[in-house]
Amino acid sequence: MTVFALEDRLVASLARGVRQRDDGDGDAAAPEEVFARAAWTSIAEPGDAAAALLIDGLGAGAALEAIVSGRSATAIAEELASQTHVDITAVTPAIGQGLERWRPRLVSAQVVRSLEQAARSGVFLALRGDESWPHGLDDLGPHAPLALWRRGAVGLGERARSIALVGARAASGYGEHVTMEAAAGLVDRGFVIVSGAAYGIDGMAHRAALASDGTTVAFLAGGLDRYYPSGHDALITRIAETGAVFSELPCGAPPTRWRFLQRNRIIAAASRATVVLEAGRRSGSLNTAGHAAALGRPLGSVPGPVTSATSAGCHRLIREFDAVCVTDAAEMAELVTGLLPEPPAARDRRSGEEQRVLDALSTRTARTADDLARRSGLSPSSVRATLGLLGIEGLIRERPDGWVSATGSPR
Amino acid sequence: MTVFALEDRLVASLARGVRQRDDGDGDAAAPEEVFARAAWTSIAEPGDAAAALLIDGLGAGAALEAIVSGRSATAIAEELASQTHVDITAVTPAIGQGLERWRPRLVSAQVVRSLEQAARSGVFLALRGDESWPHGLDDLGPHAPLALWRRGAVGLGERARSIALVGARAASGYGEHVTMEAAAGLVDRGFVIVSGAAYGIDGMAHRAALASDGTTVAFLAGGLDRYYPSGHDALITRIAETGAVFSELPCGAPPTRWRFLQRNRIIAAASRATVVLEAGRRSGSLNTAGHAAALGRPLGSVPGPVTSATSAGCHRLIREFDAVCVTDAAEMAELVTGLLPEPPAARDRRSGEEQRVLDALSTRTARTADDLARRSGLSPSSVRATLGLLGIEGLIRERPDGWVSATGSPR
Numbered sequence: 001m002t003v004f005a006l007e008d009r010l011v012a013s014l015a016r017g018v019r020q021r022d023d024g025d026g027d028a029a030a031p032e033e034v035f036a037r038a039a040w041t042s043i044a045e046p047g048d049a050a051a052a053l054l055i056d057g058l059g060a061g062a063a064l065e066a067i068v069s070g071r072s073a074t075a076i077a078e079e080l081a082s083q084t085h086v087d088i089t090a091v092t093p094a095i096g097q098g099l100e101r102w103r104p105r106l107v108s109a110q111v112v113r114s115l116e117q118a119a120r121s122g123v124f125l126a127l128r129g130d131e132s133w134p135h136g137l138d139d140l141g142p143h144a145p146l147a148l149w150r151r152g153a154v155g156l157g158e159r160a161r162s163i164a165l166v167g168a169r170a171a172s173g174y175g176e177h178v179t180m181e182a183a184a185g186l187v188d189r190g191f192v193i194v195s196g197a198a199y200g201i202d203g204m205a206h207r208a209a210l211a212s213d214g215t216t217v218a219f220l221a222g223g224l225d226r227y228y229p230s231g232h233d234a235l236i237t238r239i240a241e242t243g244a245v246f247s248e249l250p251c252g253a254p255p256t257r258w259r260f261l262q263r264n265r266i267i268a269a270a271s272r273a274t275v276v277l278e279a280g281r282r283s284g285s286l287n288t289a290g291h292a293a294a295l296g297r298p299l300g301s302v303p304g305p306v307t308s309a310t311s312a313g314c315h316r317l318i319r320e321f322d323a324v325c326v327t328d329a330a331e332m333a334e335l336v337t338g339l340l341p342e343p344p345a346a347r348d349r350r351s352g353e354e355q356r357v358l359d360a361l362s363t364r365t366a367r368t369a370d371d372l373a374r375r376s377g378l379s380p381s382s383v384r385a386t387l388g389l390l391g392i393e394g395l396i397r398e399r400p401d402g403w404v405s406a407t408g409s410p411r
Numbered sequence: 412m413t414v415f416a417l418e419d420r421l422v423a424s425l426a427r428g429v430r431q432r433d434d435g436d437g438d439a440a441a442p443e444e445v446f447a448r449a450a451w452t453s454i455a456e457p458g459d460a461a462a463a464l465l466i467d468g469l470g471a472g473a474a475l476e477a478i479v480s481g482r483s484a485t486a487i488a489e490e491l492a493s494q495t496h497v498d499i500t501a502v503t504p505a506i507g508q509g510l511e512r513w514r515p516r517l518v519s520a521q522v523v524r525s526l527e528q529a530a531r532s533g534v535f536l537a538l539r540g541d542e543s544w545p546h547g548l549d550d551l552g553p554h555a556p557l558a559l560w561r562r563g564a565v566g567l568g569e570r571a572r573s574i575a576l577v578g579a580r581a582a583s584g585y586g587e588h589v590t591m592e593a594a595a596g597l598v599d600r601g602f603v604i605v606s607g608a609a610y611g612i613d614g615m616a617h618r619a620a621l622a623s624d625g626t627t628v629a630f631l632a633g634g635l636d637r638y639y640p641s642g643h644d645a646l647i648t649r650i651a652e653t654g655a656v657f658s659e660l661p662c663g664a665p666p667t668r669w670r671f672l673q674r675n676r677i678i679a680a681a682s683r684a685t686v687v688l689e690a691g692r693r694s695g696s697l698n699t700a701g702h703a704a705a706l707g708r709p710l711g712s713v714p715g716p717v718t719s720a721t722s723a724g725c726h727r728l729i730r731e732f733d734a735v736c737v738t739d740a741a742e743m744a745e746l747v748t749g750l751l752p753e754p755p756a757a758r759d760r761r762s763g764e765e766q767r768v769l770d771a772l773s774t775r776t777a778r779t780a781d782d783l784a785r786r787s788g789l790s791p792s793s794v795r796a797t798l799g800l801l802g803i804e805g806l807i808r809e810r811p812d813g814w815v816s817a818t819g820s821p822r
Binding site: 043044045048097099100101102103104105107174177178256257258259261302303304305306307311312315318319324325326327328331352355356358359360370373374376377378379380381382 | 454455456459508510511512513514515516518585588589667668669670672713714715716717718722723726729730735736737738739742763766767769770771781784785787788789790791792793
């Protein structure tokens with residue numbers, strides 16, 4: 001393997017170090033391919049569509065070799081066109097711009113260091129086709145991750161009932177309480193709780209899932225050798241032990257604002273539905289909500305007091321972005337199961353006639369059917385029929401001098 | 412006038428007593444017609460479509476004479492068919508059932524007493540065509556009121572900007588606070604506040620409107636000689652003095668549950684939009700909301716804590732009945748003005764490139780464009796262009812050895 005001028009043996013050893021035996025279909029990938037995928041997570045920033053185009057067309061290894069060997073954008077585009085159906089003139093500029101982005105990062109020492117660090121930290125590379133690969137990510141198309149770094153055994157495969165619970169870092173006691181109840185209720189319904197491990201709502205969602213002996217999965221915006229935020233180090237360690245922690249970024253990569261925004265698209269895509277539990281008008285969780293909506297995933301939003309700034313973003317999602325107003329775990333679960341809401345409880349089960357006769361009755365003074373007809377504005381015959389029905393229901397009592405209500409005040 | 416075998420002079424005097432000089436077009440109505448309309452409010456319960464059919468077809472006086480004189484349903488239907496385009500066989504049963512309902516109430520003494528009481532109490536009869544007649548009621552079709560009893564001078568004519576603020580009797584401090592703010596803000600925007608004068612949200616809506624020197628109108632479910640609830644006697648008196656109080660029911664008629672439900676349809680129809688500010692899962696205000704929705708009137712609902720039972724009905728309206736989530740007076744006003752919501756504030760005004768370069772900058776260590784390219788994953792040329800833009804915005808500073816961020820932590 002000529003890539004990066006590294007010896008084949010080193011490449012194979014590095015690749016072995018970041019793969020696990022039970023990685024599923026993706027396990028069949030050749031060492032060079034595994035190494036190249038891992039290298040690409042260092043070279044391209046999350047969501048780089050040009051990198052995805054190249055890798056999908058040529059394979060990760062050949063794509064890496066193409067850019068390391070210094071070939072021109074036109075030459076690479078021609079190679080791509082010979083293997084896929086892309087339009088050369090359309091992709092050449094994108095590849096040219098990609099080359100300019102990637103070249104400054106073609107530093108083999110850094111890639112090797114990152115893979116060694118991963119192997120040391122028990123951080124593994126998850127590839128599409130692996131059992132652990134979050135099934136929903138494929139819906140991101142050219143913006144899907146090239147690979148994921150993973151700590152922990154739980155995946156989000158095709159059958160996983162996953163739901164993202166996200167919200168503001170600056171959560172209120174109300175928001176944390178509602179999140180706790182929601183996470184516990186969703187765990188009871190067999191859901192995996194997905195979130196971003198941030199302070200506030202995210203942290204509470206993970207914590208409540210763990211406290212309910214549920215499974216929870218976190219997506220981070222930086223390398224998994226060092227958890228962010230550091231104040232959640234113990235929490236994220238527990239998540240990795242019982243569930244899983246994922247990141248697009250390799251070991252050694254710090255989280256940046258850009259990477260947080262890109263991480264949000266993965267949370268939305270990996271989950272069957274996204275619920276925002278508390279969010280200010282400009283909370284980052286609205287970004288996650290936007291991704292969920294763009295992907296056509298169900299989006300729920302929990303209302304709160306209109307006097308609370310930490311619910312303003314949630315109300316905005318309901319008002320302007322068609323989020324479903326959800327108030328408890330059952331309603332959040334419905335987002336995924338697609339069940340229709342329970343039919344509204346019969347609001348006025350009594351017919352108008354029954355209500356009007358009940359209104360006309362007294363609990364003390366017995367009244368005749370004719371008297372009740374005059375008071376209710378119904379015909380005497382209709383009153384008599386209605387009295388019969390109300391009698392069967394036990395709502396009225398007959399006395400020698402007429403009828404009385406058995407139910408107290410009519411109001 | 413042979414109606415009820417009353418002398419014409421008495422009928423004319425009673426009719427004069429319940430009409431005001433400035434009653435507008437409706438003032439032109441003959442005394443017999445005014446008397447008959449007033450009598451009909453005693454004879455038919457609110458929403459009686461058969462009574463409306465008869466009165467619309469024959470006039471109130473002739474309709475009253477027809478039922479007082481003991482004519483058969485078939486004879487009345489024939490008379491109706493001779494003047495309008497109704498189908499005799501279709502209307503005969505409805506008139507027959509109506510006769511049975513109305514006959515027990517054909518007691519002239521009671522009608523006379525009710526009109527005398529109205530004249531004594533300053534309660535006037537409002538008819539369609541009057542300036543005070545709430546314009547929107549016409550949308551109720553055959554279920555529109557036959558007439559309204561009125562205290563106070565303010566009407567809800569074609570140009571009135573009216574909005575109904577309704578909600579639970581068992582309001583919380585939160586609900587009352589939000590109602591107070593909403594009513595004050597809507598008064599500032601020139602709205603007339605419509606409500607039902609009940610305890611809780613209704614009362615607060617009226618009170619806040621009065622406190623803001625605004626106009627407010629109440630619709631009651633019983634006769635206006637005695638206000639219900641009696642604990643709001645002083646409040647309703649003030650509403651009548653500065654705005655108006657309306658009812659379909661004549662003096663002497665007590666409110667009943669049926670009449671409350673029918674009253675709700677008038678609140679919804681008389682207002683350009685209805686907002687439910689706080690409501691339990693079975694609050695009567697949901698009935699008003701249902702009427703608003705059925706009439707195609709905009710319906711708003713104020714969210715609250717999901718932990719509060721007094722907001723559960725509001726959330727249900729948003730979830731299941733497509734009510735618009737409204738959080739302040741401006742959003743409630745938008746229901747009526749039909750303005751689109753303000754465009755969402757630019758969430759990520761910075762381009763991806765700008766954000767990524769900002770992420771890569773340090774506040775302390777100066778970095779070259781090439782270093783920033785490697786860190787951001789952008790091409791060096793793109794970094795240089797972006798640095799130029801960020802420099803113009805004052806977000807970065809150039810030093811001899813490179814660039815630093817001028818904005819503190821990138822996160």
